[in-house]
């Protein structure tokens with residue numbers, strides 16, 4: 001039996017009992033210089049389900065087993081482009097399909113020269129030369145990747161055929177990669193061709209869940225809002241700003257998080273797909289750059305993910321990563337291209353589970369970290385409850401509740417905290433779900449006593465292992 005999830009997984013708590021995003025499952029270019037980088041999976045050769053993560057039979061088996069236990073699968077759909085213009089010709093693809101990038105020939109789809117935007121792009125190089133020109137961004141090559149002519153019904157139909165194949169297998173939706181580089185109307189055209197979800201697991205008439213990767217940090221003419229008609233949109237400002245605040249860069253402090261969300265210039269909550277880091281920007285480059293928090297900065301990272309999961313803004317996604325030999329030269333990680341842990345034949349190593357519940361084979365499995373897992377439970381418990389009882393010390397000690405169901409408090413100052421604040425919760429003894437959890441009607445970590453007036457005392461030293469405490473009504477003794 002192959003692994004249960006693919007190369008990198010990300011989870012969207014709350015949509016479903018559990019949801020998992022998988023790396024592009026289709027055939028891609030095999031790149032050997034550098035040796036099998038993670039981004040080779042963003043260079044399609046065909047829509048055959050055949051990648052480092054496994055073949056179609058294995059993918060079907062995974063989706064079926066996941067759906068049967070209530071875990072939904074979202075597929076990363078790379079449909080803006082095929083491989084790079086310099087991809088060469090031959091059968092150096094993950095399933096051995098022949099292609100000729102120079103001739104724009106991808107017979108395994110099939111696509112030919114007519115199906116690419118070479119004639120439509122008007123830059124001298126054929127590349128996107130300026131992000132200030134919306135025509136270039138949509139019709140020219142991103143990083144030399146051969147740009148598909150999505151205005152053509154034939155191309156839209158091939159893309160929809162691929163996505164429908166996945167829907168029929170049982171996937172629940174898609175991440176639309178590089179959506180900024182496609183016209184919103186072209187995306188709508190192929191989405192309109194999609195089937196309803198498979199009724200073996202979903203009720204009749206259920207539409208696929210769609211979230212579009214639009215990197216809009218401000219400062220470019222293309223806005224995430226142009227894509228609202230098609231589904232949710234990634235809000236990249238979220239992780240970039242939260243990282244800046246927790247790192248206390250640019251004079252930021254947690255007290256300023258009082259109006260977190262739309263108040264910070266983010267898209268409306270019901271349009272946003274939010275995350276602390278993703279597969280690209282966790283590598284020290286990409287959207288947000290150096291401020292992005294990752295598992296490498298575990299203490300601040302847990303606080304950021306905790307804050308995100310406690311806060312009502314957006315649909316939240318939790319990252320789950322593999323470790324790589326990070327090595328900085330002149331401020332840049334020269335190993336930022338490293339692909340997943342792999343076997344000698346290039347296949348991705350299984351996510352093994354150790355006796356202590358951590359993952360083996362260099363999988364980080366942030367989603368299994370107690371603090372993160374328990375905050376996903378917190379989010380589910382407080383679902384629908386309002387943001388309430390905000391408290392701050394004017395600096396980096398802050399707290400807020402979710403109605404009368406949950407409460408969280410942080411100390412990111414470099415002095416100890418000892419406060420008595422309103423939680424909004426019913427009186428009783430609660431288990432902190434960060435330092436431990438409730439097990440057999442006792443707390444394995446800290447306890448919090450809420451008095452009859454809803455107030456409680458919280459002490460968090462500046463050197464605490466995790467300088468935050470979270471309580472909710474399902475962890476009450």
Ligand code: ZXY
Nearest residue numbers: 039042043078142143145177178180181213215280286287
């Ligand atoms: N790559 C390295 C080497 C090749 C891949 C690089 O230096 N690329 C140029 C700058 C990054 O631009 C890329 C963007 O999106 C992509 C890219 C890409 C999407 C793909 C495949 C790609 O290279 O190769 O499907 C990109 C797009 C934007 C933007 C910033 C960057 O504002 O609209 C990379 C790969 C990055 O750095 C990458 C790959 C897959 C993703 C992603 C980023 O889903 O978000």
Ligand code: CA
Nearest residue numbers: 138139147181
């Ligand atoms: Ca394009």
